[in-house]
Amino acid sequence: MITIDESDPTPPYEQIRQQLADQILSGNLVPGERVASVRQLAGDLKLAAGTVARAYSELEANGLIESSRSGTRVRKVEPLPPAARDAARRYIAALEGLELDDAIRAVRVEWPGSRG
């Protein structure tokens, strides 16, 4: 499922790219699985086909999907390590009333120091 939030300042193509990348890297979409065509997704989300095509071409450039005459499929990629997802779950559980953006920002702020 892909959700576009018009009140979100993130451009729609980036919302699609992020959500699709998350689903592929989390293993929700398995390698070889066929995903909706540009036309279908654009029609369903009431977006211009070019918006979805831009998200797909960036995902293709990142090696997450591949397009052919038979459609668009998920490529074989290394999923996120289970340990990282477990740690993320613990981190989320420890947060009290923090928004997603702030939670990510907190990780970004601490990242350089923690990694030397």
Next chain:
Amino acid sequence: MIIPLVVLAGAVALAWLAIAKGRSTEAFRRITVPAELVDSARHARRAFVRRIALAALAAAALGSVAAALSDSAPASYGLVPLLAPGIATLACLVVIAALPGVPVPEAGAKRSADLAARRAWTFAPAWSWALPAVTGTLLLAAVTVLGLTSWPQEDGLFRAVHVESGDYASTAGPYPGWFYGLPVAALAIAVAVAAYVALARVAASARPTDPALREVDRVMRIVTSRVIMKLTAGTFAAYLGALLFAAGTSLTSAAGQWHNGAYSEIEPWTTLGMVELFAGLAVLVGGLALIVLAVIDAVKPPFTVQVAEPAVAAAP
């Protein structure tokens, strides 16, 4: 006069039996939506009914024109009225393919969509493809066999059957040889292509972006796919039955004649003719029953709406 009545009564009885048996599978038509979406669901239902009415109107109009043309084309030897029902089916499928989506009004800043690719077979179960595939293949096979066994009339058109045995020789018609079979085959192929395109376009058209309205949309697509499948299979079966019936009638007539002062029945053609005749009647009844079921599916409201109970707040 009695045979068409028996065929129609048999078709209605078969359709009634199928409805009685399938009533338990109709639960999917009962949809529960939140109160704020009831108007959207009802709007979608009206749009669905309008589309079906338009398809039926196109079918009736083109079918009637084709049937009316038969009076002005006496040299067609009944070919035009034979094609009229198939042309009506084709018109219906073309309208559905041209208007594949039912608009569902919705509001809100958030829009969501499934990532799964939708294909022509997404809303029609795999087994439902078997019926049009089998009846269509049998129809084309029957056209070929009947064409190969046909005999030219004096005008050179292959619309008769000829039986010879010793000094017995007889020709009878109308027999569904190449003259009738080739246009029927061309029409059947056109109907099959239109049905596939309609199914693919119904599946691919845009869905509502609100997950709560997705069920309303799914039911309308399932019902439309069922109408397409039943109408296509029913048309193929009705043509197959009609061709077999006509072939059986002509073959029986050609194989049984007064000859040298005695009534002769040439075997195995007489028996084969009777088998074709009764098998044709049975298949024709089955085909008409499928068409009746498609019409029932089309005219019935696609779903009934129930308002979801508001969630009760948990006690402190």
